[in-house]
Amino acid sequence: GDVAVLVPAAGRGERLGPxxxxxxxxxxxSPLLVHAVRRLAQADCVGHVVVAVPAGAVDSVSALLTPVLAGSGVGLDLVVGGAERQQSVALALAAVPGGYPIILVHDAARAFAPPELVDRVAAAVRAGSDAVIPVLPVVDTIKQVDPDGAVTGTVDRSVLRAVQTPQGFRRTVLAAAHAADTDGGATDDAGLVERLGGRVTTVPGAESAFxxxxxxDLQVAALLVDP
Ligand code: CTP
Ligand code: MG
Known part of the structure; x- marks a missing residue:
């Protein structure tokens, strides 16, 4: 495949507990990262994966992922991630070899995103989009509140979408977006493209990509593990 996937996996997982x-x-x-990379390698479009790992974990993660990718034809690079997710993505992007005009960014934490979703996002970039995000409708009613928690309004959820990964980009677009914005504050990569005035399009997401x-969430994920 002509698609490289960046996998930010360097977070601590504080909300998951100790x-x-x-x-x-x-x-x-199997570690969540293995579940994630296994599914990426099953997508036809994927030719290379770059994982951003916690400091000190390069050798252990290499030992975990090398057998997962053996015989798949999918290449692997590992980098040590940064303090914020955006930095981890930027460090992984810098390690992508030449020859991959389409780049996907996929959180290791979305370990059960199906291969079909990966191919759907890549296909939308190939069809001409600069940046593509998978989205789902918002099912909950959304309220605005003041600092005391009193309701100040109800948002029209029909114009809202919940955003997942993998997000897909023309490589030049993603590189320009990261180069222009190094403050580390964005919660997704498409947001960096938006800040540059770029057009971001959507494709249907997948519930299993939560x-x-x-x-x-870990209890839910346990229901999705391959037998
Ligand atoms: N991530 C990363 N580098 C960081 C922070 C996050 O590569 N400095 C990655 C995580 O490993 C994860 C993805 O970005 O795959 C999404 O982040 P999140 O779900 O917030 O994971 P954590 O930051 O690990 O979790 P928490 O915020 O609860 O500590
Ligand atoms: Mg985090």
Whole structure:
């Protein structure tokens, strides 16, 4: 495939509670990062993966992922991540070899995103979008509140979407967005493209691409693990 995927996996997973860094927490005997990369490698479009790992974890993660990718034809690079997610993505982007005009960015924490979603995002970039995000409708009613928690308004949720990863980009667009914005504050990469005035389009997301954030999410994920 002509697509490289950046996998930020260097976070601590504080909201998951005490334990290993989130990407290395195990479900059914495999770390979340292994579940994530296994699905990426099953997508036809993917030719290379760059993972940003916690400091000190390069050798152990290399040992975990090399067998996952063996025989798949998918290349692997590992970098040590940064203090914020945006820095981890930028460091991974800098390590992508030449020859990958389309770059996807995919959180290790969305470990059960299906391969079809990966191919859908890449196809939308290939079809001409500069930046593509998978989205789902918002199912909850959304309220605005004041600092005391009193309701000040109800938002029209029909114009809202919840955003997932993988997000897809023309490589030049993602590189320019990161180069222009180094403050580390953005919560997603498409947001950096928006700040530059770029056009971001959407494709349907997948419920199984939910982000494993809190302990309850890990219980849900346990239901999705391959038998
Ligand atoms: N991430 C990263 N580098 C950081 C922070 C986060 O690579 N400095 C990665 C995480 O490993 C995760 C993804 O970005 O795969 C999404 O972040 P999040 O779900 O917030 O994970 P954590 O930051 O690990 O969790 P928490 O915020 O609860 O500590
Ligand atoms: Mg975080």
């Amino acid at each position: 334990g290993l860094p989130k990407a290395l927490r195990e479900l059914a005997g 982000k494993i954030t809190r302990p309850f």
